Amino acid sequence: xxxxxxxxxKIRRQVFAAVxxxxxxxxxxxxxxxIPYQIIPGEVATYRNSVFVERAIIGERLRLAMGLPLRRADxxxxxSKGVEEAAVPKKFFSAPLxxxxxxxxxxxxxxxxxxxxxxxxxxxxxxxxxxxxxxxxIVNGKSHIDKEKCVRCGRCQQACPYDAIVHYDRPCAAACGxxxxxxxxxxxxxxxxxxxxxxxxxxxxxxxxxIADKSEIFQIIQSIKQGDKVCAAIAPSFAGQLGPLAxxxxxxxAFKILGFxxxxxxxxxxxxxxxxxxxxxxxxxxxxxxxxxxxxxPSWSVLAKRTLPDLVECVSESDTxxxxxxKVIKKRNPNTKVVFVGPCVAKKLEATxxxxxxxxxFVITFEELMxxxxxxxxxxxxxxxxxxxxxxxxxxxxxxxxxxxxxAIVNNVKAFYPDKEVLVDRAEGLKDCKKMxxxxxxxxxxxxxLEGMACPGGCIxxxxxLMPLNKAAAAVKQYQKSSPYNLAKDNPNIDE
Amino acid sequence: MKKLRIExxxxxxxxxxxxxxxxxxxxxxxxxKQQLKLRAxxxxxxxxxxxxxxxxxxxxVVRINDELITQATGDIVMSKIIAxxxx
Numbered sequence: 328x329x330x331x332x333x334x335x336x337k338i339r340r341q342v343f344a345a346v347x348x349x350x351x352x353x354x355x356x357x358x359x360x361x362i363p364y365q366i367i368p369g370e371v372a373t374y375r376n377s378v379f380v381e382r383a384i385i386g387e388r389l390r391l392a393m394g395l396p397l398r399r400a401d402x403x404x405x406x407s408k409g410v411e412e413a414a415v416p417k418k419f420f421s422a423p424l425x426x427x428x429x430x431x432x433x434x435x436x437x438x439x440x441x442x443x444x445x446x447x448x449x450x451x452x453x454x455x456x457x458x459x460x461x462x463x464x465i466v467n468g469k470s471h472i473d474k475e476k477c478v479r480c481g482r483c484q485q486a487c488p489y490d491a492i493v494h495y496d497r498p499c500a501a502a503c504g505x506x507x508x509x510x511x512x513x514x515x516x517x518x519x520x521x522x523x524x525x526x527x528x529x530x531x532x533x534x535x536x537x538i539a540d541k542s543e544i545f546q547i548i549q550s551i552k553q554g555d556k557v558c559a560a561i562a563p564s565f566a567g568q569l570g571p572l573a574x575x576x577x578x579x580x581a582f583k584i585l586g587f588x589x590x591x592x593x594x595x596x597x598x599x600x601x602x603x604x605x606x607x608x609x610x611x612x613x614x615x616x617x618x619x620x621x622x623x624x625p626s627w628s629v630l631a632k633r634t635l636p637d638l639v640e641c642v643s644e645s646d647t648x649x650x651x652x653x654k655v656i657k658k659r660n661p662n663t664k665v666v667f668v669g670p671c672v673a674k675k676l677e678a679t680x681x682x683x684x685x686x687x688x689f690v691i692t693f694e695e696l697m698x699x700x701x702x703x704x705x706x707x708x709x710x711x712x713x714x715x716x717x718x719x720x721x722x723x724x725x726x727x728x729x730x731x732x733x734x735a736i737v738n739n740v741k742a743f744y745p746d747k748e749v750l751v752d753r754a755e756g757l758k759d760c761k762k763m764x765x766x767x768x769x770x771x772x773x774x775x776x777l778e779g780m781a782c783p784g785g786c787i788x789x790x791x792x793l794m795p796l797n798k799a800a801a802a803v804k805q806y807q808k809s810s811p812y813n814l815a816k817d818n819p820n821i822d823e
Numbered sequence: 824m825k826k827l828r829i830e831x832x833x834x835x836x837x838x839x840x841x842x843x844x845x846x847x848x849x850x851x852x853x854x855x856k857q858q859l860k861l862r863a864x865x866x867x868x869x870x871x872x873x874x875x876x877x878x879x880x881x882x883x884v885v886r887i888n889d890e891l892i893t894q895a896t897g898d899i900v901m902s903k904i905i906a907x908x909x910x
Contacts, residue, residue, distance in 0.1 A: 332841035332897070340839050570838035571869040697839045706834055708871030793838065795847045 329528070329788065330795045334374055335536035341366050342385065343544060343698025346392040350548035351702055356410045362389055363406070384431045384536070392695075393545040394420035400430055416550035418689065420541040423520050424676055425530065431537035432515040435497040438479055442470045445491035454483035454492065502532035504757020504781070505630070526626040526757060526781040527672030527790025540672050540790075543689040544699060547666055550688075551586035555664050557688075559587050560652045562669035563594040563719070564727035564786040567802025568693040568793050569700070569707065575806065576712035584705050588663065589656075594719030596651030597623065597726040597735065598815035603645040605739035605816075609747050613774040616641050618767055620777040621732050623647050624786075625677040627760055627779035634764040641767075648726060649674060653686035655823055664688040668696050670727075670789025673781065692791020718820055720812035727803045729755040729785030733778040739816050753778035755785060825863040825908055829900075830886040834872030837883035841896070842869075845885060848897030849904065863908045 345362045363382035372378045386406045387397050393413050398404045413419050448468040455463045455470070462476035463483055470491070472483070484492040499516050500508040507522035508529060516537065518529070530538045551557055559582050566575075573581070582590045600623060608619045622628045622643040631642045646654070653665045666689045667674055678687035691699075722738055725731030733751045740749050752775050754763040760779040766772050782788040787799035794802070812818045829849060831842050849867055852859065873891070876882035881893040885900050887907060892899060 332844035337840060344839065570833045570835070570843060572833045572871065573838075697835065700835045701839050704835075706872050708834060794843055798843065798847065 329531040329783075329790075333534075335534065338366070338374070338385070338536055339388070339539070340694060340698060342388045342392050343542065343695045344701040345698075346389060346542070347544050347548060347695075347699040347702035350414075350545050350552075356414060357407050359389060359393075359407050359410055360405070380430070384428055387428045387431075388539055391426060391539045392542045394541050394543060396421070397426055397428065413545060414549055415546060416553045416555060417546060418543065418679070418684075419546050420543065420675075423518065423523075424525050425518060425523060425527065425538065425540045425672065427516050427518060428537050428539060429511065429513075429515050431535055432533075433535045433537070434510075434514040434516075436495050437500065437510065438496045439474065439494075440472055440477060440479060440481065440484060441493050441495060442472055443491050443493045445489045446470050446487075447489055447491070449488070451488075453486040453488070457482040457486045498532045498534055499529040499538060502528040504528070504759075504761060524626040524629045524757070524781070525673045525676045528757075528782065530672065531790045540675065542695050543675070543691055544695050547689045547691065548586075548699070550664055556588045556660065556662055557586065558589045558591060558656050558660075558663045558665055560591050560593050560596075560649065560656060560665055560667050560687075562649075562667070562671070562727065562786060563592065563597065563724040563806065564670045564789065564792065564799065564803065565668065565693060566724075566727065566806035567799050568670075569697060572707035574707075574712055575716045575809065576714060577707055577710040578716065579714040580710045581700065581705050581707060585699055585703055587666070590716075591652055591656055592716055592718035592724075593648045593652045593667070593669070594723035594726060595655065595818070595820055596646070596648035596653075597723035597732075598720050598818045599651045599821045600643075600645050600648055601722050601726075601732075601735040601739050601815040602821060604643055604736050605743055607643065607645070608736060608749065608776055609740055609744045612776070617770070617773040618775045618777055619643060620767075620779065621736070623726060623732055624780050624782075625671070625673040626757060626781035629673075630757055630760055630781075631764055631777075631779060634761060635768055638768070647677065648723070649677065650683050650686050655820075657686060658823070666691060668693065670782075670786045670792045672790045692789070693793055694791045697793060715809075717811055719810060720815045720818040721807040721810045722813070722815040723818070724803065724807045724810055727786045728800055729753065729780045729783075729788075730778070731785065731803075732780075733776055735815055736776060738814055742814055742816055750775045751778070752776075753780070755780040755788075756783045757781050827863055827865045827904060827907060828868065828888060829865060829904070830868045830870045830873070832871075832873045832876070832882070832884040832886075833869040834876065834882075836876045837872070840876075840882040842883035842885070845883060845895055845897050845900050848901055852901060852904065859905060861905075861908065865904065 363385040367381045446469045462473045507519045511517040620642045675690040722735035754760045885892045885895040
C-alpha cells in the first residue's frame, strides 16, 4: 500500500498542513478544537461509519502531530489539553514515538488461513495431501481448515489449483520486520515498544490509518517564530519528493520563505561516511573483523546490534550522515539549530539518543515539510532557480536508494585501494535484513560489506515520503548526475 | 488518432494531495492498453498552480483539454480519459 495515494494518506497530510498553519498564523492555540470540523465538514461520514469517530481520530492525529501524547479513550479531556505547553522552541515529544490510535484500529484478524468461496470441492483436493498436521478435511463437499490444528505454513494455499485458500494477516504486523505488533484486550493492534525500532512501515501500511507517529512541526515553527537561526539538513532522498517544479536550485529560496536560514545536503555527511567506511573496510575486513555492516539506517543498525550482540563491533561506528552533516553545520555556526529533513521516522528516535542529541535539534519528514510549504503558500512554480546545491558527490546522493550505500563505499575502496576486492551483500526490509544477519552470524558472510535498509527500496521507500518509488528513484539518479563530483573522496567539502 | 493534453497541477497543495499519483495512474493506463483498446496520444504536462485550490478544498486539480477537474483522483481522471477517447 505504501506508495499509493489513498484517503489515509490524504488525512495524514491534511493534519500536517493544519498544524503548520495553526503554528505559523496564531500565538494562542485554542482554535485547534475547530480543525477536526474543517478537515471533516458536514454531518455525513465520509470515511468511516460515523462523522464523530472521524473527527475524534483527526483530534488524536492533531495531538500526535503537535508532539502530544494520545488521550485516554475512557477519560474526559479537551483536545487542546497540553497544547500551550507543547508550544516551545525545542524538542518536546516523549516516547512512544509510534502510536496506535486504538479506536481507529479495525482489530483485523491475525495471521490465519481460510477457505474462500473459490473452493470447488475438487476430487484431487491437494490441500489435504500437503497439510503436515492434518488440519484440512472435506466438510459438506468443501475444504475446511481446523484453526486449532493449523500451523500456518501456507502449503495448502500453494497447492490449491483454484486459489481458494486465502492468507489473512494484519497489514501492520505483516509490514513489521520486528514482530513488534501484538493485540490489546479488545483484539486491536498494540506495539511492543521494546521490540519496535520505529521504521514506520506499520504507519503507511495500515489501511485504516490507525497508526501515527509524533511530529515536531509545531516546535520547529515556534523556534522559527522566536527568531532562532534554523538550518535544514536535507536527506538525499528528497529528490523529486516535492514535485517536478521543486528543482534543487529553488530549495534555498523555498526554505527561506518557511523561515529557515540555510539548507545543507545530508549527502555531504554521507560522503564523509563513505570515505571513512571505505578505509575501515580495507583495513579491518577480514583481518580484524569478519565483516562490516553499514550504519546509516538507524532501524537496521539497531536490529543488527540486537541480533549480533557478540559482533557489535562489526557494525560501523562512523557517525550517520545525519550526524556528520549536523556537525559541519554546528561547526560553521554553533548557534544554529539543525532540522534533519528526511524520509524517515526512525531518525526522530535516533536524534533523541544521548550521543546525538546535541547535534540534531529537530527531525521532520518530507510529508511534514510539504505540510509546511502548503501552510505558508510556497509555490515552487513562482520561485527562481537561484542557488544550486553543491555540497555533495554523486556517491553520497546515491545513499537514498537501496544499494547506493554499498556502491558508494565500493567506489571509494576501489579508488583508494585498487587491488582490494570488496564482497557485498545487501537487504531491504527488516525481515530480509534479519535473514542476512543470521547468515552473517553463522559465518557465511565473512569478508563482506553488508548494507541494510529497513524500508523496501531504501530511503526513497521511507514512511515519510510522498512519491511513488519508481519516480523517486529516477529523480535521485538525476540528482546524482547533477553533482560536480563523482566520488565521495573527490568532494572537497568533506575536509571541513 | 485522438490527442489528449492532460495538465496536472504540480503546485504545492496539489502535490501534497496526490497529484503525482494521478500522473502515475495516467501512465499506468499504458499497461492496460490492450484491455481498454486505447488508441490515443496522451500528453501529460505537470504544470504550475492552476489556481482553484486556493479557495477551499479543491486540490488536486487536473485539466483535460479544456475541462477542469477539481478534487481529482486517479480513478476519476482515468475514467474521464477513457470517456474522452471513446466519443
